[in-house]
Amino acid sequence: MQGKTENIIELRGITRRFDDNGFIAVDNFNLEIKRGEFVTFLGPSGCGKTTTLRMIAGFDMPTSGQILLDGEDITKVPANKRPINTVFQRYALFPHMNIFENIAFGLKLKKLPKDVIEKKVKEVLEMVDLEGFENRRVSTLSGGQQQRVGIARALVNEPEILLLDEPLGALDLKMRKEMQIELKNMHERLGITFIYVTHDQEEALTMSDKIVVMSEGKTQQIGTPEDIYNEPQNAFVADFIGDSNIFRGIMTGEKKVRFCGGEFECVDEVNVGTVVDVVVRPEDVILTKVGEGTVSGVVTSVTFKGIHYEITVECGKNEIVIQSTKTPAVGDPVGIKLDPDGIHIMIAEKNTTTFECTVDKWYNLEFNGETIHCDLTKLIPGSRMEEEVLVNQRGEVVEPDSLKVIASIEPGDIDMTDDRDEGLIDGQIINLIYKGDHYSYVVRTEEGHDIIVDDEYLWNLEDQVGLILPEDKLHFELKK
Amino acid sequence: MKTTFSRKQLAIPYSLFLIIFVILPLLVIGFYALTDSTGRFTLSNFLNFFTDTNTLGTLFYSFALAFATTAVCLLIAYPTAYFLASSKWKFKSVIVMIFVMPMWINFTLRITAMKEILNAIEGNLAFYPFLNSVIGMSYDFLPFMILPIYTTLTKLDRSLLEAAKDLGAKDMTAFLKITLPLSLPGIVSGVSMVFLPAMTNYVVLDMLYNSTYIMGSLIGSYFSAYDWHNGSMIALVLLLIICVFTLLSNGDAEDANARGGALL
Numbered sequence: 001m002q003g004k005t006e007n008i009i010e011l012r013g014i015t016r017r018f019d020d021n022g023f024i025a026v027d028n029f030n031l032e033i034k035r036g037e038f039v040t041f042l043g044p045s046g047c048g049k050t051t052t053l054r055m056i057a058g059f060d061m062p063t064s065g066q067i068l069l070d071g072e073d074i075t076k077v078p079a080n081k082r083p084i085n086t087v088f089q090r091y092a093l094f095p096h097m098n099i100f101e102n103i104a105f106g107l108k109l110k111k112l113p114k115d116v117i118e119k120k121v122k123e124v125l126e127m128v129d130l131e132g133f134e135n136r137r138v139s140t141l142s143g144g145q146q147q148r149v150g151i152a153r154a155l156v157n158e159p160e161i162l163l164l165d166e167p168l169g170a171l172d173l174k175m176r177k178e179m180q181i182e183l184k185n186m187h188e189r190l191g192i193t194f195i196y197v198t199h200d201q202e203e204a205l206t207m208s209d210k211i212v213v214m215s216e217g218k219t220q221q222i223g224t225p226e227d228i229y230n231e232p233q234n235a236f237v238a239d240f241i242g243d244s245n246i247f248r249g250i251m252t253g254e255k256k257v258r259f260c261g262g263e264f265e266c267v268d269e270v271n272v273g274t275v276v277d278v279v280v281r282p283e284d285v286i287l288t289k290v291g292e293g294t295v296s297g298v299v300t301s302v303t304f305k306g307i308h309y310e311i312t313v314e315c316g317k318n319e320i321v322i323q324s325t326k327t328p329a330v331g332d333p334v335g336i337k338l339d340p341d342g343i344h345i346m347i348a349e350k351n352t353t354t355f356e357c358t359v360d361k362w363y364n365l366e367f368n369g370e371t372i373h374c375d376l377t378k379l380i381p382g383s384r385m386e387e388e389v390l391v392n393q394r395g396e397v398v399e400p401d402s403l404k405v406i407a408s409i410e411p412g413d414i415d416m417t418d419d420r421d422e423g424l425i426d427g428q429i430i431n432l433i434y435k436g437d438h439y440s441y442v443v444r445t446e447e448g449h450d451i452i453v454d455d456e457y458l459w460n461l462e463d464q465v466g467l468i469l470p471e472d473k474l475h476f477e478l479k480k
Numbered sequence: 481m482k483t484t485f486s487r488k489q490l491a492i493p494y495s496l497f498l499i500i501f502v503i504l505p506l507l508v509i510g511f512y513a514l515t516d517s518t519g520r521f522t523l524s525n526f527l528n529f530f531t532d533t534n535t536l537g538t539l540f541y542s543f544a545l546a547f548a549t550t551a552v553c554l555l556i557a558y559p560t561a562y563f564l565a566s567s568k569w570k571f572k573s574v575i576v577m578i579f580v581m582p583m584w585i586n587f588t589l590r591i592t593a594m595k596e597i598l599n600a601i602e603g604n605l606a607f608y609p610f611l612n613s614v615i616g617m618s619y620d621f622l623p624f625m626i627l628p629i630y631t632t633l634t635k636l637d638r639s640l641l642e643a644a645k646d647l648g649a650k651d652m653t654a655f656l657k658i659t660l661p662l663s664l665p666g667i668v669s670g671v672s673m674v675f676l677p678a679m680t681n682y683v684v685l686d687m688l689y690n691s692t693y694i695m696g697s698l699i700g701s702y703f704s705a706y707d708w709h710n711g712s713m714i715a716l717v718l719l720l721i722i723c724v725f726t727l728l729s730n731g732d733a734e735d736a737n738a739r740g741g742a743l744l
Contacts (some may be wrong), residue, residue: 020568059642079645086646092639096661105657106647157647 007071008035008160008193009056014065016051016217025051027217029065033195033210038187040196042204043214044240049197050165052214056195057086057163069160085154086163090170091146093138099125099149100134106157124156127186144175151186161193168203180206201241205229213237215431216450234346235440238279239433245285245320247436248348249278257345260318260436262295264338268345277346277435282310282323284342293335299328317437351440351452354408356479359400363390365407365476370424373471374405379478404479411440411454413473416465423466427451429459443467509719512712525713535698535714542694545610546678549617550625553674554667556618557625561666562659565633576630580623587620591687594619598688609690616684621677625670632666633659668729676722 014029026048033039041049054060056067058079067075074082085106093102100121107117125131128148138146147167154162164183168176184207187194198204204211205225213220213228213236221233232238235246249259251274257266259278270276290296297315311322313334320336328334357365357372363385365372377383382393390398420426427445438456443465445451451467459465516522529535560579564572582590594616599605605612636659644654680696693701695718702711 057642057646059645079642080648080650084646086643088639088643090637090639092637092643094640094643094658105644105649109648109653153643153647 006034007032009033010068012066012068014055014062016055016060017063024217029219031212033193036191036193038194038196038207038209040198040204040208040211041214042198042201042211044199047214048217049214053163053165053195053197057084058082083160084163085157085159086165087150087154087167089166091150093146093149095138099136102149103153103156105153120156124152128152143171144179147171159192161195164194164196166197183207213240231344232279234349235277235433243282243321245280245282245436246433247278247318249276251276257343260295261316264294264343265340266343266345267340270345270347275348277348279344279346280338280342282321284338285320285322286337287322287324287326287328288335288337290333290335293337296333296335299330299332299334302327302330319436351411352408353451354406357405357407359403359405361400363400365405368425374476379476406477406479408475409469409473411452413470414453415468416453416455416459417468418465420464420466423468425451426464426466429461429463429465432461509712509715512708513716516709525709528710529713529717538693538695538698541692542679545613545694546675548614549621549678550671550675552614552618553622553625557622557629557670561626561630561633565630579626583623590620591616591684595688605689609692612688613685613690616688617678617681620684621674624673628669629663629666632663636662672726672729
C-alpha cells in the first residue's frame, strides 16, 4: 500500500506472551482503526485490553506481530517517539510538580518557547474547565480534577491518537457520567482518534463509534455499539453486553428455531438441524395470558427496578428473565411470546474437548499419569492382539510408543467434582454462562488448557474442580 | 475490676525515659556550656570554640571526613538501590538482606576485619589515614544509606515513568526529572543518617590508627581533662549544627515518610 492510508493504526497478528509464566495476554490480535474514530476495547479484567493499549503506547512490546501507524511499522519505536499520548487509570500526575509544570512537561521537552508553552497550557486548562489552576499542587485536587489534568497533559501535545486506560475507573458514578459526556464532546471537537479501554459495557455503549469485545486475549466481536448489542456474535458477547437469556436451541425449519419447549419464528437463516445458541434480551420478551403465548410458564420472582419490573418465569427446565412494566404475582401462570427480531441466533460453538494420549506397554492409554482403557484393535483396522502384543493387518508388531491417540469428549459428558484428585484432569473455573437449563463453564487446567464443561448445577467462579471423563463417553481416534 | 489505660497513661514510660535520658542531660550540657569553673554564667566557652584554631581545624577535618564518607556512600548506594528496586529478580530481597547483614555483626569485629584487609593491601595503615577512615566509615554506614533510598524507590509509581516517556522523555530525562526528585526524601534521610555520625564517630578512626582528632574525639579529650565546660560547648554547637541541617533538609519534605526506611 502506498501513501497515507485511511487507517491511522493497524494491528497485525499481535501476540503478547509473558516469558516468566508463559501466559498469553493477547493472542493473534488484528484490528484496523480509522482516523478520528472513537474505539473502545471492552472486556473483563485479564482479557488483554490493557496490554493491547500498552503495546500501542509503546510501554510493552508484542512477542510477534506488527503495529502500523499511518502505514508505517512502529512496533519497535519507543514510547517517547510515538505521536501518541496516554491518559492513565490512576492519573500518574507528577506529585513534585504543580499543575502548570505537569501539563507543560511534554512541551518543555520539545523546547518550545516559553510564551507558546504558557499560551497552550492556558488553552488546554480552559478546555478541561480548570482555568487558574496553574499553581495548584496535585495533592490539593479531587480525583475528577486530577483526571482532567491528566487529559490536559496528554492533549496539549496534540497527539494523533489519545489512549485512555480506564480513565474514569477511580471516579464515583456521578462524576463518571459527567466525564463520559465531556470526553465524548472533546472527541467530537478535536477530531483525533481516541482508543479507550474499559470493563464497563454501559460506558462503552455510550461513548464509542466502534467496540472491540475481548476475552482471554482474543477478539470476540468488533462492531458498532448497536451491532454488538443487537447482534452478538457469540454467547460470551451476549452475556457480557447487557442482560440476556441464552438458550441452547435447534433449527427446525426455514427461519424456525425450537428452544424452551416451543417453536419460534426468527429472522436468521440457518441450516435446519443446526444446534444454536439463542439470545433473547429481557426487554424483548412479551408477557401474555396463559395460552396466548408460544410457551407458558410460572412466575417465580418479581423485583421492582425503577422503570420496570424484573420478572423470572420458569418454563419447564428453563428460566427466562423478563423486563416488563406489567406486574404479575409470584406463582401466576403466564404465556410468553417473542417477536422474530427479538430472537438472536448464534451458531453454537463446537466445544468438544480433545486431548492427546500416549500408549503404555500394555497398550493402555495414558494421560496426565492416569490410565484409560481403550480397545486399540478397533482403531487400527485389521489389527489384533497376539500374546499381549498388538499386531497389524500384515502381521507386523506395532510398537506402543509409535502410537498416539486423540481422545475427545462433549461438554455435557464431563462430570465436575470438588475433589480435585478424583478426576482425570483438574483446574479452576474461570468463566461461566447460564444457558437457560444449564451452566456452561470454562475450566482452565494448570497447563493453561481451557476445557468447556456443561453442568446443571451452579459452581462458583475460581472454584477448584476435578473433571471426571467417563470412559464410555470418550471418543478415540488414532493420531496420524 | 477492669483496669483500662488512657492514652495519656500509656505515654508515661516514654515520657519518663525522655526526661531522664534526653531532657535532663541536655539541660546539664547547656548549663556546663554556659558557665565557667566557678559556676558563673559566661559566653567565653562559645568564643573559645570559634577562636581556637585547634577546634576549628578539627571541625574542618570532621566536615571533610563526613563529606567524603557521605559522597562515597551515596555513590555506591544509589545505583545499588536503583538496580534492586527496579529489577524483577525474585532473589532481590536476599540481596537487600546481604547489604543489611553487616549491621548484625558486632561493630568492633567489622572494623577490625576491615583493618586487617586494608593493612594487607596498603602494607602500613599510617600511609593513608584519611582514606582509610573514609573507607572504614563508608563500610560501616552504607546500609543506612541504601535502605531509605531503596524504600523510596520501591514506592515510586512506575506509571509516572511511563507517563514521562509517553510525553516524550528519553530514559535519562525521565530519570533526572522524575525518579531523582522523587527519591530525594530517601537521599536526605540517608545523608542525615550518614553525615552526622561520620562527624563524631571517632572509634573508627582510633581503630584504624588515624590519630587526627574529629569532633567526637575533641569532646572526649576535653572531658578526660575534666574541662566539662568547653567540652559541653562543643557538643552544644554540634547539636545546633545538626538541628539546622535537619531543619533545612526537612524544609519541604512533608512527604519524606521514607525517613528511617521501613526495613530499619
